[in-house]
Amino acid sequence: MMKVKEVADLVGVSVRALHHYDEIGLLSPDTITESGYRLYSNENLSTLQQILFFKELDFPLKKIKEIISSPSFNQEEALSMHRKLLLEKRNRLDAMIRTIDKTISFTKGEIQMTNKEKFEGFDFSQNPYEQEARERWGDEAVDQSKVKLGKMSTEKQAAMGEKMNEIYRNLAGFRQESPASPDAQAAIKEWYDLLNKMGNYSLEAFKGLGQMYVDDERFTKNIDQFGEGLAAFMRDAMAVYADTNK
Known part of the structure; x- marks a missing residue:
């Protein structure tokens, strides 16, 4: 013991x-x-x-x-599944590391890269939060999001990811201000508009998503990489936006 x-x-x-x-x-x-x-x-x-x-x-x-x-849980079966999924995850990470190494050489002028090579390893079809989203907001918004993303080219999907990061960085610069400030609300509107390009999120769902950024430690960890406290700031700004625009 x-x-x-x-x-x-x-x-x-x-x-x-x-x-x-x-x-x-x-x-x-x-x-x-x-x-x-x-x-x-x-x-x-x-x-x-x-x-x-x-x-x-x-x-x-x-x-x-x-x-x-x-009652049907089987430890040996679960371990086999863990191994398979972790190997898949490792392969994706290895591919992204190779892309990073190539990109470093490309920026130094040592090699040429095609546009396709720049995005090798990215896989937007793998969404660890999909089931939770379905449980919280139903299938429709998630299915619409997957359909829209699936129709995009790899380059457009990567551009969407970079746009998300850009908004995160922008919001991080305002996180010492009031979440209701004009700058914060303008930036959070960009976030709302971007999400609705991928799905169909009501103001209430948008507000609920902001709360999830704080309640779920995985979201908090990922968002706060752009600035400590950003997840909580976004939650508050999203709530203000939803309440103001009802």
Whole structure:
């Protein structure tokens, strides 16, 4: 048996995360002593390993709980699936790294690159948040988004990704201002308009998406790469925009 701090140190996750897994019924220790110590068994550690494999593949905790709690869940089958998906992820990352290396040589004038080569490794068909989006806002907006993206050329999809990054960077420059400021609202309107080029998001869905940026740590981590606190700022700005334009 291992105490929660020992498990945290062994695995590299925080004690807080383990407490959270217990609170939501995802991973509860086999034993809790009279003095309140959580004691994790080897079986608990095997379950934790499964959870972390799923997290690495961007599964939400709610979905992980649903999967591993299913009577039909098979650990060996799950491990085989993890291996297959991680290999696919590694292949995509390797392709993107090769593209980066080529692009570095291209910018130095050492090689020539075709437009197609500039976007090798990008794959917008892989969306780890698709199921969550379907659950929150229904199939229609997601299907419309996939249809629109699927009709775009690789170059246009990449341009769309760069436009998203440009808006993130622009908003990051305003995050010390009020989310209701004219500059922030002009930038968040660009974000709303861009999302509606890919799908059909109501003002209420737009506001809900902003909340998700803060509630889901994966969104927060990705968005805050452009500036600490950007996810929370976008949530507030999106709420102001939605409420103002109803």
